[in-house]
Amino acid sequence: MWPFSSNPDGGDADAGDAKIKRAQRLWSQGTRHLEKRRPEKAVESFEQAYEIEPSRLEGRLNMGAALFLAKRPEDALGHLKYVLAIEPGNTIALLNLAATYDALGDTENSIQTLEKLVVGRPNWADANYNLAVAYMKQDRADEATAALRRELTINPKHDAARTLLNELHLRLPSSSRSQESGVRSQENAEEN
Numbered sequence: 001m002w003p004f005s006s007n008p009d010g011g012d013a014d015a016g017d018a019k020i021k022r023a024q025r026l027w028s029q030g031t032r033h034l035e036k037r038r039p040e041k042a043v044e045s046f047e048q049a050y051e052i053e054p055s056r057l058e059g060r061l062n063m064g065a066a067l068f069l070a071k072r073p074e075d076a077l078g079h080l081k082y083v084l085a086i087e088p089g090n091t092i093a094l095l096n097l098a099a100t101y102d103a104l105g106d107t108e109n110s111i112q113t114l115e116k117l118v119v120g121r122p123n124w125a126d127a128n129y130n131l132a133v134a135y136m137k138q139d140r141a142d143e144a145t146a147a148l149r150r151e152l153t154i155n156p157k158h159d160a161a162r163t164l165l166n167e168l169h170l171r172l173p174s175s176s177r178s179q180e181s182g183v184r185s186q187e188n189a190e191e192n
Helices: 012-035 039-052 057-069 073-086 091-103 107-120 127-137 141-154 159-171 174-191
Strands: none
Touching: 012 039, 012 057, 039 057, 057 073, 057 091, 073 091, 091 107, 091 127, 107 127, 127 141, 127 159, 141 159
16 A cells, blocks of 8 residues: 555655755845845855755855855855856856955966956956956056956946056056057057
């Protein structure tokens, strides 16, 4: 004789389905909190969902972002690396990982992550700008200038990139500015 449950396994499958549905609700709830700029609340929901369903890629990505925004970059790191281990070219994970490294004071890894992003997605908005900011933290003015110019080629209306390029240009020693100006004059002459 079968047990009274409609499931011959004694209802375990129903319990598993209920757990998955609960996890989905929690992931969704966390995402809504994140969209409303409540990262601490998002983390609470994501942590509960993670306990039930730890391998959900989108959930781990959002959890990493929420942890970063909740000023817990050391906790965000593992979740973002998990996503990138499965999807190495995930643009959002790369951006968030670069920001996380930066928050942890690891500018070199932040730069390497942004360089990987720019190679994979050269036209991604703000990627070159973020890379330029990171280069400037290491006083790599030439590389920052090149990254800002790429950003302005992609998005000529990027005011922050234009402002930063102007500031960087003003910081250059006058001999570098005149050399750079001379190169631009030669380029303009060759174009005409």
